[in-house]
Amino acid sequence: MAWLTATYLIASAPERIEERAEALAIEQSVECPPEAVHDARIRDEIVARVASIEPAGEHRFRVNVRIAVQTTGGETAQLINMIFGNCSLWENVQLTGLELPPELLARFTGPRHGIAGIRELLGAPHRSLTSAAMKPQGMHVPAIATMCRTLARAGVDIVKDDHGIADQAYSPFAERVAACQAAIAEAVAATGKPSFYAPHLIGTPRTLRAHARIARDAGVRVVLVAPMLVGLPAFRDLVDEFPEFVYLAHPSFGGAARIAPALLFGRIFRLLGADAPIFVNYGGRFAYSQDECGTLTATAREPWGDVRPALPVPAGGMRLDRVEELLAFYGPDTMLLIGGNLLLAQGDALEARAREFVTTVEGIGARASA
Amino acid sequence: MAWLTATYLIASAPERIEERAEALAIEQSVECPPEAVHDARIRDEIVARVASIEPAGEHRFRVNVRIAVQTTGGETAQLINMIFGNCSLWENVQLTGLELPPELLARFTGPRHGIAGIRELLGAPHRSLTSAAMKPQGMHVPAIATMCRTLARAGVDIVKDDHGIADQAYSPFAERVAACQAAIAEAVAATGKPSFYAPHLIGTPRTLRAHARIARDAGVRVVLVAPMLVGLPAFRDLVDEFPEFVYLAHPSFGGAARIAPALLFGRIFRLLGADAPIFVNYGGRFAYSQDECGTLTATAREPWGDVRPALPVPAGGMRLDRVEELLAFYGPDTMLLIGGNLLLAQGDALEARAREFVTTVEGIGARASA
Secondary structure, three states, rough: OOEEEEEEEEEOOOHHHHHHHHHHHHHHOOOHHHOOOOOOOHHHHOOOEEEEEEEOOOEEEEEEEEEEHHHOOOOOOHHHHHOOOHHHOOOEEEEEEEOOOHHHHHHOOOOOOOOEEEEEEEEHOOOEEEEEEEEEOOOOOHHHHHHHHHHHHHOOOOOEOOOOOOOOOOHHHHHHHHHHHHHHHHHHHOOEEEEEEEEEEEOOOHHHHHHHHHHOOOOOEEEEOOOHHOHHHHHHHHHOOOOOOOOEEOOOOOOOEOOOOHHHHHHHHHHOOOOOEEEEEEOOOOOOOOHHHHHHHHHHOEEEEOHHHHHHHHOOOOHHHHHHHHHHOOOOOOEEEEEHHHHOOOOHHHHHHHHHHHHHHHHHHHHHHO | OOOEEEEEEOOOOOHHHHHHHHHHHHHOOOOOOOOOOOOHHHHOOOOOOEEEEEEEOOOEEEEEEEEEHHHHOOHHHHHHHHHHHHHHHHOOEEEEEEEEEHHHHOOOOHHHHHHHHHHHHHHHHOOOOEEEEEOOOOHHHHHHHHHHHHHOOOOOEEEEEEOOOOOOOEEEEEHHHHHHHHHHHHHHHHHHOEEEEEEEEOOOOOHHHHHHHHHOOOOOOOEEEEEHHHOOOHHHHHHHHHOOOEEEEEOOOOOOOOEEEEHHHHHHHHHHHOOOEEEOOOOOOOOOOOOOHHHHHHHHOOOOOOOOOOOOOEOOOOOHHHHHHHHHOOOOOOOOEEEOOHHHHHHHHHHHHHHHHHHHEEEEEEEEOO
16 A cells, blocks of 8 residues: 655635535545445545644645555656646645655656766766846747847857747747757757757647657757646656757746746656756746746655656846856756746847857856866 | 747747747747758748737747648647647746647547537537536545445535546456445436546556556546646547546646646646546636636637537535526536535535535526526
């Protein structure tokens, strides 16, 4: 008999929390009145149980619920169903934690590359890493390819599609991948420094697979995927079928108010194979606190069975003048992702601005490791 | 130049709402500072724009944003990305509405069967319809098959797996489908009344497809899928590849606090092919109001281009003694889904209780159409 533990933050009057916690355990397992469970085996082995209830602020409680591993069938979609299916529809419940026993954790490979694999690919064993997003969507392919070359020439490690760039008529996927791969190869030949283009894979599972094949055939090594947009189970299938890619995971459609960001982006995305979860940085245009970002980062990197550590990628309203502060906070096992702030400049000025970003990041990394 | 309109409910101080609305339009399109958009075509054709801001209560505003159709690429995942990608990560923003221009709507087939197709399948042109869920998960296949036969003998139109029943070792999918199909055939032979077993399809896209084939080969006509669990794009692929199934759409993992229930379950699920969206009924163990349920039901059924009306399926803490009230509220184009409340009884008593449910629903339907 093995059990996983899911943790929920529940808003409740103190006199009602026991009842609510019990109701949640029922909702997330047999989902029927306990008196409708006529079989003793099911009561003993299948019905979830409340393991603990702790105060977590005024009218808030942290509730640990033990859920039978056998109910998950060891499968991605059903695991999500069991930990946050119906109770996602409840008011005032947030999923904040997930602990899997070793036999269930072993069903998930996690990142195929992780921090170490990304460092090896980039030939950068110690320093902090850089990424830049190509924006705005709507650019035609030649303009995107030019921007890609410029950013790679400036020394950016990973040049990625903006997550709004999909397979639109103005920049079709196959044409864009070919052009950006050629552009980046040209830049790498000039600089002698490794740099990779990461196209955005988005669509239904059939499209994802078709696009992944195109990317693989074009020599792409790093891709961008938004697991909540394509669906967590589809993300899992993609990683299983194309393990050669390094996966940057984008938080789009993460609706993170109902699942704690550290859990969703730092742990669940990692569990399903994200090598480098992108998340919204504190002090930018999103409402994440520094504490939340710190917890998320620690969660992505912490030891977890045989699951490789994932590389945290803070992003969202990132500015050049914050690089020093951010690396001091996040440390070197971090990839800083900068988007719009670089793109205030164009052409040669863009290259200079991107180079400033790269040298600042790498300079701090070098000082730290010296 | 075609534009879709997405509607958001935003909590904001009145003096800040214009700025927040503009920021949302940028976030959901080019996602960079407006001054980083150097191309006039992109400013004119790609950048989303605020169409209107209306008060919607104290410190709440309803904001219509026009988003360029070409940014969606006519594709499911990217459509979701454009309407609620990054801004799902904002605090105090709810997606509440979606209007698609005809050329974009035409890219989506919607329900393949809808209300009319379900009525035809069931041979029930006018009356209200019934469904029952088999619970609790953990039962072995023979027990599930027996329950399936009992409920079909009682005359229930659609007997469905509980959404917690997946492909666990205690009731493997293929074995369960074969046994339940045999059980229901036996009941139908005895009663002469059509009745259908709806197995739960859940898993990664590869599993979904494999299970759908097993179900189709076994003669299954109705299936249960939770679109948010399997991922909206994977749901779309499934419906496209297996259009012969009637799709009951389960709200699990719907996290509906961030997307208005009427929009997610009544409109988006329908757009992607749900024939019958299940939703949580008012006055049960979920917090939906009667108003919300009424809006959801109206949204599922309302005329919408060439998209067929979908059959609303209220569920969740449904009780026999509420049937009359609920049908008076929802009207005959409704399928009532009852789960745990029936299962307080077992064996012959369960059959009698299920028959009472069926005759009550059908009796009210007959009176209403007389």
